[in-house]
Structure formats: structure tokens, C-alpha cells
Amino acid sequence: MAKKISIIVLIFILLFFYATYICPNTITVKEETINEKIDSNYNNLTILQFSDILFGTTIKEGTFNKIIKRIKEYHPDIIVYSGDLIYSEYALKGQEKETLINGLKSLDASKKYAIVGDNDLKKYDVYKEIMESSGFIILNNTEDFIFNGSIKPISIVGITNKNYDKKILNNNEMKPEYRIVLTHQPDYADMIVNDNPDINLILSGHSLGGIIKIPYFKGLITKNDAHKYINHKYEINETKLYVSNGLGTEKYNFRFLNNPTINIYKIKTT
Numbered sequence: 001m002a003k004k005i006s007i008i009v010l011i012f013i014l015l016f017f018y019a020t021y022i023c024p025n026t027i028t029v030k031e032e033t034i035n036e037k038i039d040s041n042y043n044n045l046t047i048l049q050f051s052d053i054l055f056g057t058t059i060k061e062g063t064f065n066k067i068i069k070r071i072k073e074y075h076p077d078i079i080v081y082s083g084d085l086i087y088s089e090y091a092l093k094g095q096e097k098e099t100l101i102n103g104l105k106s107l108d109a110s111k112k113y114a115i116v117g118d119n120d121l122k123k124y125d126v127y128k129e130i131m132e133s134s135g136f137i138i139l140n141n142t143e144d145f146i147f148n149g150s151i152k153p154i155s156i157v158g159i160t161n162k163n164y165d166k167k168i169l170n171n172n173e174m175k176p177e178y179r180i181v182l183t184h185q186p187d188y189a190d191m192i193v194n195d196n197p198d199i200n201l202i203l204s205g206h207s208l209g210g211i212i213k214i215p216y217f218k219g220l221i222t223k224n225d226a227h228k229y230i231n232h233k234y235e236i237n238e239t240k241l242y243v244s245n246g247l248g249t250e251k252y253n254f255r256f257l258n259n260p261t262i263n264i265y266k267i268k269t270t
Contacts, residue, residue, distance in 0.1 A: 019254040024058040027070055028259040035268050038177050041150035043269040048076035050262050051205030052246025056090025059248040061099050067247060068103040079109040082205035083117025083184035085127055104134030112136045115158040117184040143168055152177035159183040169196040185225035186243045193236045202241045209245035213258040
């Protein structure tokens with residue numbers, strides 16, 4: 001009996017060590033090829049997405065610098081950050097703010113975009129200062145265009161929560177070749193597609209992959225606005241939705257069978 005108890009205790013300790021120290025620090029890079037019938041100028045256009053650093057939880061300066069180093073191994077055309085830079089309950093120190101600015105600024109791409117997450121809203125002035133000082137364009141219910149040598153641009157819209165005008169999803173003045181929406185909370189995807197069925201691609205974060213994953217099940221710990229869309233890839237009618245696992249944690253400083261991710265999407269024109 002004592003031997004069985006010892007084995008159970010040992011297993012518990014090993015699982016705790018894995019969930020607290022190994023899994024949250026094991027970054028996985030997920031690469032996806034997206035085939036689209038669009039202008040050949042966009043062939044091989046590469047978008048790198050990272051999300052939910054939530055600095056001050058499992059991610060501090062050392063881990064953050066490792067993330068930046070990992071991202072710099074790739075050479076994307078576009079970088080998007082899909083929200084929640086600093087955990088809202090964490091008091092950021094002056095040196096830590098400089099670390100964030102210097103790291104994000106060192107990332108190289110033709111354009112860098114960021115959207116506003118729920119944690120960012122609570123400290124928006126700090127978030128805005130860091131991202132803009134780092135060369136990121138904050139898409140706060142706004143739109144930008146990528147041309148890449150084409151006459152018809154790719155439209156990229158950043159949505160902050162539900163507080164947006166539907167018109168931003170239906171701007172036909174530029175007649176975009178392809179439409180991308182960045183929204184922090186993935187469960188808004190149904191509303192976005194309902195507002196404009198012609199949206200081609202939605203990139204989101206927030207769910208943290210459900211924190212605990214069991215094979216053949218979605219994540220076990222869900223968050224508001226991430227109950228329905230938690231895992232990596234979905235299709236809503238003809239719109240593709242990708243949800244990043246994120247990089248940090250929030251209320252629970254552990255992950256189980258749910259590595260932090262950096263996501264890379266390569267567009268192939270057909």
C-alpha cells in the first residue's frame with residue numbers, strides 16, 4: 001500500500017512539474033499553407049502571428065527574450081500580434097517596459113500590426129505606448145491595406161471587442177483582393193462572418209488553447225468569448241478561422257498538453 005501511495009505521489013509531482021515548468025516553456029511553431037485564388041503577387045506571402053504574452057505571469061523578461069529570438073528565426077512579410085501583452089493585474093516595472101519595447105522593435109517585417117485584447121483595454125495607454133514605440137500599427141476598429149506589388153490590396157481589419165461599426169468590414173472603396181480580420185476573442189467570428197460573408201481569413205487568440213488538453217477533446221478551461229472556438233483551426237462557411245494558443249497564461253500559471261504557439265501562415269495563390 002505504501003509503495004502504491006509513493007508511486008501516486010511521484011506521478012503527481014512529475015505531472016505538476018511538467019504542467020508548471022516544461023509545457024508553458026515549450027514553444028511550438030505551427031505552420032499552415034492557405035491556398036487562395038488571388039493575385040499571384042501575393043504568392044508565398046507569409047504572416048506570422050503571436051498572441052497573449054500576458055507578461056507578468058509565466059512570461060518574464062528572460063522568457064520574453066527567448067520568444068523574440070524564436071520569432072526572428074523566421075522572416076515573415078507581415079507580423080500580427082493578436083492582443084493581451086501585459087497581464088492586467090501585473091505592475092510593469094520601468095526596465096521591463098524597455099525590454100518589451102526593445103524586443104518588439106527588433107522584429108523585422110514589411111508591416112507589423114497589433115490589436116487590442118481584454119487585458120490591454122485595462123491599461124490601454126501603456127499598451128499603446130509600447131506597441132507604437134515598437135513600430136506596430138494598432139488596428140483599433142480600423143483598417144489598413146497591403147499591396148505587395150498588386151493593384152488590388154489585401155484588406156486587414158483589427159476589431160476591438162464588439163465595439164465596431166459594421167461598415168469597417170464592408171469597405172469597398174479599395175476593392176480588396178482578400179480580406180483578413182484580426183479579433184482577439186474568437187467567439188466573435190460568427191458575428192464577423194454574419195456581418196460580411198466575404199471575409200476570407202480571421203486570426204484570433206485569447207483562448208490559450210483551453211489550458212488543459214486531453215486527446216480528442218477541446219481545451220478544458222474555457223474563457224469568456226472563447227467557449228466555442230478554442231482549438232487551432234475552423235471553417236465558418238467559407239471563412240477560415242485560426243486561433244492561436246497564445247504564449248503566456250492568465251489565472252492559471254500552468255499548461256497541460258497545450259504548448260504555447262507561434263503561428264505562421266503562408267498564402268499560396270492558385
